[in-house]
Amino acid sequence: MTYYHYDEAKRKASKSSGGFDSFHNALFEDAEGWAKRFSSYICSCIPCVMNPHAKVVQLWNKFFVISCLVAVFVDPLFFFLLGVQWDNKCIVLNGTMTTTIVVFRCVTDFMYILHILLQFRLAYIAPESSVVGAGDLVDNPKEIALNYLQGYFFIDLFIAIPLPQIMILSILPQFKGSSAAYYAKTHLSAAVFVQFIPRLYRILTMRGGQSSTGFIIESGWAYFNMNLLAYMLSSHVIGSCWYLFELQRVNQCLRDGCHPVDMCNFMDCGHGDEFHNFSSNMTRWNLWKNNINAANCFSRDGFDYGIYLKAVNLTTKDSIVTGYVYSLFWGFQQISTLAGNQAPSYFIREVLFTILALLLFGLLIGNMQDFLQALGRRRLVKPLRNRDVELWMRHRRLLEELQRRVRQAERYNWAATRGIDGEVMLENLPEDLQRDIRHHLFEFMKKVRIFKLLDVLILDTIYEKLRHKTYIQGSKILSRDGLVKRMTFIMHGKMLSEGEDGVVGLGGGDVCCGEELLAWCLGNSSPNKDGKRIRVPGQRLHSNRTVKCLTNVEAFALEATDLEEVTRLFARFLRNPQVQGAIRYVSPYWRSFAATGIQVAWRYRKKCITRDTNSRSLRSTK
Structure with a gap:
């Protein structure tokens, strides 16, 4: 290659290199600018520290509690997804209702995740500053995050984990044959119960105002509705457990009937449309459907069901609404009569369930009456006080601005004192x-x-x-x-x-x-x-x-x-x-x-200095 050819090739290489560098720089700068814009957009979406007493936060708390109540009502409905096909003598999982309930549960879990994220931007009252008065709000993001991590964070995180969805969509399909029905009842019920109790506890803490996000019921009708809701929730849970335990007794009866003839693999029907798995052995399947021991499981005297006798035919109903409504009625009936009309069988777990129910019913009703009466008196103080203030302002024809200031003062005074006169309480002490x-x-x-x-x-x-x-x-x-x-x-x-x-x-x-x-x-x-x-x-x-x-x-x-x-x-x-x-x-x-x-002293001093200076200057001129 001659010198001229080499120089020309070098110029071409430098041009191509310069073009690549400009393309690389433009691409890198665009990526860097996109990253900055994306990070600024994410930062703008993150809210600043919020006051827990703000109206928006209070509305969110009430909306969040409603979503938690929906989740508490939805969780026991997982028990009604299981049923019995009388013709085929097998346990079936309702696929249509499974999808509906899973969607509802996913929505409530998403709301709970949003609530968890909000807690990292929600100011709290420092416990050491609330000895007297309303206390000081801590608005440092790091301190807020640390306080929440040391508080209810892990409980909330555990509640937000979609355990029932994981069980239904991922784990249960892995079990085939007779074991699937058994694992469906035991594992699914355990997954529901293990999250139900912490979720109920968090609702009670927020309802009672024991957390920074707690709210106080300020209406008599709201107080009545909450009590009615608690009564319905108790009946709902008891009826759902009654249905689940009855399904376990039916499953036990079918297992007792299938073991002698070795036909337990026909007990699981999946979603009710998987009978093609039995087509390879149609003769044995027909024998199972006509098995006398399996048929006796659905008769009154075929198996000792005890308190679950009325639910035997209920598990065979295709309509989940029918099964749920009757179970809810049974729960209302047991709470109203303290389970006094029940005669359990000799099955140990059934007897223990009845004893536990009697103890819990008595304890629940007694504590609920005492708690609600005491809480009712406290919660009615503020509505009555607000009513008296409004009547007084209306009677005195106060201006709107004055009325606004009076309401603001009343709200802050209530937040600072919780409606309790500390001086009166101290006077009665030694x-x-x-x-x-x-x-x-x-x-x-x-x-x-x-x-x-x-x-x-x-x-x-x-x-x-x-x-x-x-x-x-x-x-x-x-x-x-x-x-x-x-x-x-x-x-x-x-x-x-x-x-x-x-x-x-x-x-x-x-x-x-x-x-x-x-x-x-x-x-x-x-x-x-x-x-x-x-x-x-x-x-x-x-x-x-x-x-x-x-x-x-x-x-x-x-x-x-x-x-x-x-x-x-x-x-x-x-x-x-x-x-x-x-x-x-x-x-x-x-x-x-x-x-x-x-x-004054400085002016006097300055005046004296000025006077002395003037006198000296006069002397010098003389």
């Missing part, structure tokens, strides 16, 4: 127990710098005087030039204090207002001749700041009259310079007062 409980409830108060320096005796006196207060977002606690009536300590929430010197943000553990009352009370009292302190009449204290709530706030307040009593009893200790310094350190009032004093 004094030493009251003191210990107050020390436990007000443990957070020791974070306030003032209380770190106070004696236990003074703290006990202050704790007795503290009163719980709730303020909604936007409330104005203190106005400029308004009377200072109380000393307020923030427990949860955020406030804003506005004064001449600027704006100060306040949070949990701060004294939001009224701290100047302490100095005012100490300054407006003087010692008597006998050493006691007497009150010196004077003008009330006015505020120079405006305090507003940025969020819903829970606080404890010490009224001016109670503070006067505390200062009268412990004036000597409260005059301690360290205590006075702590009060002034956390006080926006005293900070403003100190800033004003510093400004």
